[in-house]
Amino acid sequence: MAHLRIALAQTNPVVGDLAANSAKLLDWTRQAAAGGAHLVLFTEMFLTGYPVEDLALRSSFVDASIATLEQVAARLAGEGLGELPVVVGSMDRAGLAPRAGRPEGAPLDAVALLHRGRVVTRTAKHHLQNYGVFDEFRYFVPGDRLPVFRLHGVDVAIAVCEDLWQDGGPVAVVGKAGAGLLVVPNASPYEREKADVRLELVARRAREAGCALAYVNQVGGQDELVFDGGSIVVGADGELVARAGQFREELLLVDLDLPVADREPGRTAHDAGDGSTITVDRFVLSGEPVTIDAPVTPSIAPRLDDMAEVYAALVLGVRDYVAKNGFESVILALSGGIDSALTATIASDAIGPERVHVVMMPSRHSSEHSVTDAEELVRRQGVNSLLVPIDGIVTAFEKEIELTGTAAENIQARVRGTVLMGLSNAHGHLVLTTGNKSELATGYSTLYGDSAGGFAPIKDVPKTMVRELSRWRNAHTDGWFRMDVARPIPANSITKEPSAELRPGQCDTDSLPPYEVLDRLLDDHVEKDLGSAELVAAGHDPDLVAHVVSLVDPAEHKRRQYPPGPKITSKHFGRDRRLPITSHRHETT
């Protein structure tokens, strides 16, 4: 047996900020060295941040990231850290000629090995992701290598993120390559229950390859995504050895006993089982085994429960969106209802209540409790507040244009949006919108009204879960919230009947089914992509299916009457990227 202490750097890079990410790489490598690590692992595309999206196609950015990587290697050596190998994700180029259909410059989602002041080897992701939130065929060409470097007598293979998830490719030849350890940099975004899926996958791949596996994952919010960390190390038997915490940066040190390598250096080509050939490139950094005098106790962070995970993801998403986009503060409309109450609470927990500004904007249709409940939240949380009655402004609109029904109701929401945007423009606050997923899916909101803003913290949270999260937050005072307040959400905001308060006595259930019913239907229609006939077959009420499907996409509902299947109703829903904006879709009804 040989020994290695590996350091998993579960970090939070900023997309495009090569300087800051480089500085962080140096800092964390110093810490790993101080901790006695023999190998440091950073995440996928750590140097550039992930996902870089269109930056991948800007050649000056790829040039800069390649040059920065070489500088970082030299700086590590200059600081006396050259003997400590660093595996880090960055960008590279495949050196392929331009061709129709190939991303310009043939960029690679690359991983480099830095050692003794140099970039010793490079590899790249083989299986590009092009589903869900990923568009990698647009940006990258696939890699076709599996580097295996010998470190203190152990053969260490490097693969990248998605190569674990898909069959065939570099991970499929790790076993044949006889590696003792497989290290995998990742940038895997948070989804509910995904941590379990990841552990199962990593354990399976370790058993298939017959070697230990170190999975290091990015953490932090980046644009619309949240990365949850939760890096893991498993043994060759698939058993969990160590796990980092979720939703926080962490340097995870792990001591491993690994088999001594016995193969010859050199290159060999392998059929990778997916129609491709993968070249295994085996070379030696250091043959000398090491001993570990004072072993570290393996740390296995406990898993958060479901609601804690979701809440932590929402808080981290807001915190990093604010920070990475250079905002100092946020502003939102506080109605006294549960959606804005939860949004304010998430914001206070993310950046502190002193940087949260709320505006109460009662109209003639606002109930008394709308202001008193909002004021109660202000009192509990200590956020900054402002009262801007909108009746005079609405009256001024009514003098100039005559509107009735929904058109008139929407004026109130748009006046509020204009007030928020004015205050944002004047003071630099990021406007948070407070719409939940149930509202957004059914169009129960006003375009350019309550939907106006820069970031929508609870846009992926169904209304029933908004209630659940509110109750959960009121029941917890975990140390990681930035706001140290018990029961920050007034109970009345949680229990009162939902209303947009745009006309006298209005209730959400005037237009929508009860949220418990609606959310189950939306989950089947939007998340599971079931069509009308399939929804009815799944047990949903046929009239309700017709109604909700017409709300989710009225235009499609009207037009798509094709024989003989069910109606097609929600083109572009889900992860929509090119929704034609129409003025009809998103109206309070």
Place this chain on the structure above:
Amino acid sequence: MAHLRIALAQTNPVVGDLAANSAKLLDWTRQAAAGGAHLVLFTEMFLTGYPVEDLALRSSFVDASIATLEQVAARLAGEGLGELPVVVGSMDRAGLAPRAGRPEGAPLDAVALLHRGRVVTRTAKHHLQNYGVFDEFRYFVPGDRLPVFRLHGVDVAIAVCEDLWQDGGPVAVVGKAGAGLLVVPNASPYEREKADVRLELVARRAREAGCALAYVNQVGGQDELVFDGGSIVVGADGELVARAGQFREELLLVDLDLPVADREPGRTAHDAGDGSTITVDRFVLSGEPVTIDAPVTPSIAPRLDDMAEVYAALVLGVRDYVAKNGFESVILALSGGIDSALTATIASDAIGPERVHVVMMPSRHSSEHSVTDAEELVRRQGVNSLLVPIDGIVTAFEKEIELTGTAAENIQARVRGTVLMGLSNAHGHLVLTTGNKSELATGYSTLYGDSAGGFAPIKDVPKTMVRELSRWRNAHTDGWFRMDVARPIPANSITKEPSAELRPGQCDTDSLPPYEVLDRLLDDHVEKDLGSAELVAAGHDPDLVAHVVSLVDPAEHKRRQYPPGPKITSKHFGRDRRLPITSHRHETT
């Protein structure tokens, strides 16, 4: 020599409307039969419309399109049209097992051959497009066949759209397959000067394959794209034989003298030069040659000139967006300036001035000519107009919140947006925004103000071209405009100095360089994707580069100070699909 009369059905399908597209297929096939055609060619994914985007992943839609195709084949035979083969694009499934990374259901961008009441063969696009406006790796799996059917003694091969553009694949084996004619259904969106590129490509592929080539292209607006038609037929020498018009539906009949086929039916596998193997599937529909008694004169539609093309694309885009989304009318703000004047004119030419509604919304900072020039346009075009002074509303805002500078100026734009949206909600008009590409690129507009609306006709037109198009339209009274008016745009709107009129004496050049200078720089930065250093190297003024680049992406500009390359400044620009909306970016400055 054998003879064939082929009919190219250059048509305008509606995405998702299988019933309407089927009816159109029957109707045009009847016309082709009446014209004596021996073969009818429809466009790529004609039955489903193109691009279907997320509909490809809804299994009930794919089921319906497969079933509809079979019904259409039966209906053709039922009408006595079964002997006339029809080549038509639709959807199919590859029958592959589910696998990570594979689009669910393994959908195909398919082309079918209908004959004697049946779907005789199916093939599918091999080279999927995943650049520019295309995301096909998200939706489809690649095809691997080249069907060759014998029709009246001629071997006819079928390939799909992108397979012409990329090297290798089915088109590369057409020559080895010995086809006498290659037919290619397409859905190729309009870009300036693309018609020339297409003709050159088609001629080259015909010469490479040694056979005639019929290229039939979709026409019409669909969501954000405009398809321009311009279908072409070339001989085996690459010479142009026939061409359909641009931006209009047309059934193009062409008589061809083609070599008599002499190969045996059966399947053969070929190395396709791109790492794939393509199976040529040769079969016989009818061996008997035909004679053509009364040949048709080949029609070669003249090419439109550059400005006519652009104007036609804009008009068609508006017309089809209105029609396909079920609107009856449009509404827009008419300021007296050139952008709104051109937008109104395009709308009048698209759907007729009687369905165009304009609103004049002067404020205390509006010049006198802003209303008189707008009124002059109303008089000339006969559009519906409404005057809504906004000063009272702006004053009501000022009573409730104290704002200065840009924040105060933006209130005016947002009040106008709210008025338009209110009228849209009340009367069902589609709101057209009037921003041009130069403004949108530099953020010289107000979020939720002048940028509020459902469709932005001139969003891809730089300001200098707005002027050019306006002059061009005033100089032309071509028959295809729906508005029969000479010089519809008041000269003063074209020649006056551009101003947002949000403060006294404001000019665009207070904040921006002259548009001639700006547009050249934006073209290099946004279209050609040059970074700051490259822009300076290309001869642009360094201060101007820094200024404009900071406008195009202020957040990136602030943060991306990485060594040693130039600054990275416009992540997400161009065809942006996931721009995080921030309240800072799009402000009038």
